[in-house]
Amino acid sequence: MTNDVRIHALEECELLVLGGGLAGHSAALEAAGQGFKVLLVEKNAEYGGSTVQSSGSFAFAGTAAQRAAGFEDTAQTMADDIMAASGNAADPQLVSLYMEHQSEAFDWLLANGVVFHPVTLSSNQSVPRTHATDPQQLMDALHQRVLDDDRITYLNNASATNLYVDGDGRVSGATIDHNGLRETVNARLGVVIATGGFSRNAELIAKFAPSMARALRLGGEGNSGDGLLMAWKLGADFVDTAFLNGTFGVSLNNYPEDNPPKASEALLRLAIYRGAVAVNLNGERFADESISYKKLGEICLDQQRSIGFQVWDQSIMDQSRKAPNANDFEGALELGLVKKADTIEALAELVGLDGNVLTKTIEKYNRDVDAGGDTVFGRTSLGRGWGTLSKIDSAPFYIYPCTTAMLATYCGLRVTRNMEVLDVFGNPIEGLFAAGECVGGFHGSGYMSGSSLSKSVIFGRVAANGAIRQKPVK
Structure with missing residues (x-):
């Protein structure tokens, strides 16, 4: 689909995914693969977000590629490294979720045409487990799958400005600005926020990490925190902001x-x-x-x-x-x-x-x-x-x-194991899910290299399944 798509002419989608980076593509492809109609919205002209500006590193343990290189590794060893890197501040439930799905995520990426390079050592790894990609090839491969799937409508140059809450207090869509139009798109399964962090937003960095004001502000060109702010408006809880670092x-x-x-x-x-x-x-x-x-x-x-x-x-x-x-x-x-x-x-x-x-x-x-x-x-x-x-x-x-x-803000929304966003009182905000860089609670005070991109794939797919498996909405 191209920019001439008229939002008001679309049939109601079943799942609305905000953000065309790795997490958003993963969520859209997972939902579509189960037969659901998805609208994937990207506010910039180009897809990819922070992913295409990353090193392209994934962290997987116990793969054939690792063993072929002579590196013995286990999911438990990787979990220990993630917890240690986080200063033991990472949510053990999210780390456990990562471990449960990391092997199948690697296979899923391979099946979707992603090319990996030889395994290498990166930061905070006790065993070499970086499975590197060319980040542009990674996103090009997944984006082509999106375009080839007639259950997914991809819309770029489109900005979400507000989450729509229905009469039952459930998030069931969002207001989208595109080509001079402002329309509310309804999605009966809800909304997945995959809009990245806020590395480009000087005001939010000053609010949460004034010591980082001297750092360059890079990362995804659209990483202004708009998805986080829309969720915050609905009472979403933030975690790990105290650990924000360059x-x-x-x-x-x-x-x-x-x-x-x-x-x-x-x-x-x-x-x-x-x-x-x-x-x-x-x-x-x-x-x-x-x-x-x-x-x-x-x-x-x-x-x-x-x-x-x-x-x-x-x-x-x-x-x-x-x-x-x-x-x-x-x-x-x-x-x-x-x-x-x-x-x-x-x-x-x-x-x-x-x-x-x-x-x-x-x-x-x-x-x-x-x-x-x-x-x-x-x-x-x-x-x-x-x-x-x-x-x-x-x-x-x-x-x-x-x-x-x-380059990235590894803090953000507090979520359940189903990636449902929690409010400040610990209650799920019905119909609202999150994935990727905008999710908090996983990295804590530090970061094991490769875990961010892997987390985006894993949590993106889990978020889609969380929306699909929730209580049916008529």
Whole structure:
């Protein structure tokens, strides 16, 4: 369907899904696959939301791909990692739900044409379990399934402005603005909010996380929090807002906020999880680089001008991979985001650092690695106990100026195991479901890399089933 669809000419849909990212597509395809008529609404011209600006990383445990790579993993080990990364603040029921469905979600993505790359290690994983995709290929594959399914009507450039509550107090539709028209679309099964977070909304960031005001505001171009606000208006409860944090490793060569970067452009690079070190403008390390890039993001904001530099050598550059794109160091070099030199001193000069200080910092780190341990910050691994540290001594050398950005807001609506939204008194708001980044309660104070995209698929499909299996509405 294209933009010439007239909303008032549509027959009443059975399920209304707001948001054309990964969670919204997953919910729409699940409901349609069970024979229900779906209207999938995206407010921007392009589908994909935050997904197409992500690294394309999924976290699955116990897959054949993991075993083929020599990595032994279990759902319980992954659950333990998620809980640990969350500071034990994640809702155990939501973590359990994730584990119950993670294997079938992987198979579902494969069946829908999603291509995965070799398994790698990412932040807060005790075992390599990142199943990487090209995020654009991921969304293109799912979107084609949406367009091919005559039970789904896809409508872009259409904004939901208000949730419709019927006489029984049940959410049964929404007001949609499209092509100058404002119409209320009715949906007897209810509404799934999959509109993403609010990383682009300066007012909400200032309200919930004033310390993040210095961070770049990126993420999905439509992530202004409108779905969250519509639910909030109906009394929806919010959780995890106290843990709102940015992500370390985002290039400083971004466009201004009135001209946001395209999804195809380099944004996030994390050579630290391959053995790089991070230094500040003084040329000195400022943290244990193996910790979560969320915590590193917070620490980076406290450095002079909120700037960090990742430094590595050719042995780490040789580990560059196209996917996940956070590991595409060669691509970042080609785009001019990474600088290269034959010596550490010359490397420092390329970005205005003191070459003598940076050289001493790297020499100290290398001596510590030789001696068996980092004596400055206690780093013992590449990430969460996995991987062996190696010296940065194989020329040429590379440096990547970066900072902290709000790429996603891992907080939001409190939900049940059926993804039904709860109000501030803990009661379900009948007919209202949520999925994806707008769901709170899963990540807590930290984030295991790959769990966000996996959560979007899993919770999107669960939300659709929650709407289908609720008490029938005539």
